[in-house]
Amino acid sequence: MPERLSTSLEYGVESLLDHGVMKFPKAGLLATSESRSWNGIAAELRAHPAGEIPDICAQQTEITFAVHGSAGGSVQRRGNGQLQITPSRTGTIWLCPSGIQEDHIRITENIPEVLHVYLPPSQLDIRSESTSHRPEFGEAFYRAGLEDEFVRQICLRIVAELREETSGGALLMEHLAMALTAHLFDLSDRASRSAPRSPETGALDRRRLRRVCDYIETHWDSELSIADLASVACLSRYHFSRAFTAATGETPGRYIGRRRLEHAAELLRRTDISLTDIAALCCFSSQTAFAKAFRRRFQQTPGAFRRRVRA
Known part of the structure; x- marks a missing residue:
């Protein structure tokens, strides 16, 4: 310890x-x-x-x-x-x-x-x-x-x-x-106050959402932060997270996690890149963590997925 x-x-x-x-x-x-x-x-x-x-x-x-x-x-x-x-x-x-x-x-x-x-x-x-x-x-x-x-x-x-x-x-x-x-x-x-605070609402408009999604697709294999994405959308970090979730139905973290695993599946299908390297590209700290997340998403391990799609 x-x-x-x-x-x-x-x-x-x-x-x-x-x-x-x-x-x-x-x-x-x-x-x-x-x-x-x-x-x-x-x-x-x-x-x-x-x-x-x-x-x-x-x-x-x-x-x-x-x-x-x-x-x-x-x-x-x-x-x-x-x-x-x-x-x-x-x-x-x-x-x-x-x-x-x-x-x-x-x-x-x-x-x-x-x-x-x-x-x-x-x-x-x-x-x-x-x-x-x-x-x-x-x-x-x-x-x-x-x-x-x-x-x-x-x-x-x-x-x-x-x-x-x-x-x-x-x-x-x-x-x-x-x-x-x-x-x-x-x-x-x-x-401290009796009057409730009014919640802020509003989803990202289509233009900003496309800009953010394009940025994620270009940088999916890099460490991304809310600050990065908010800057692309020209919004504060606080408002961006709410607006993105309202527009997509997913938090930024869940959206990026899903897209990383989908990119991983494509790499397994089309390349011979090792599972360790794919895990690193998807920003996992270990191959084990990557395998668990991949299995939750696709109901099979990365190795079994690669063997199946190439059979």
Whole structure:
């Protein structure tokens, strides 16, 4: 198990995962996004033993989700003088905004699987593209036992991506980071204001959509980001993701993942390029991850697909 983790993410964040190393020195690391090239978000899946967790002041927003909780245990934590005691059962959600000083965290029973999602402060810059000021989470957003199905489903999707990498996973995670940030601000707004915020709507027009799709077809074998695609569409990152999904019925990550696998199938049909090289072209971190994603898409392994189409 690694002693030290580091990652390089966009938006000026160099070591989101170092937070987990410092905060959870005794927790077992089950999975990490360290080598996944995710932008604007990082995640870890950990096994937490009962005991105390060191004092720390968060430098990024942390969302914690009990994937597999404990039956009768609880988490006791105190941030900026606010004490919270929450059952650590499966599905429990904790929020900790950046700048909160936690001087007491105690886990009363072992928690087998806990997801930690980290959003850097600069993720707020994306949200500020659609507002007149740079928003921030306040101390009141230090919450435990949050009941929110949207956050829960995003956490479950992140867990699934950590456990089994997909072709468009990096793009999907970037999209989810923005959706999660926007949703958390909506929660914060509703807590402080009675008037709900009107959602933004509108799909990409045909001309912009064609331009973006053409760009994806030209660069499908390169690392793509939401920022790249938004620039092609001449939109902000925040508005682009919504508009693209409205126009295609797929998130940018899912669309790119599908097209990469379709290109992979064409390479298997028409060339002798090795499976390892095709996996790399499709931006997978390993041939195993590529084979799993390909099988989900085509119901057979890349090798079996190549043999069948050439028979």
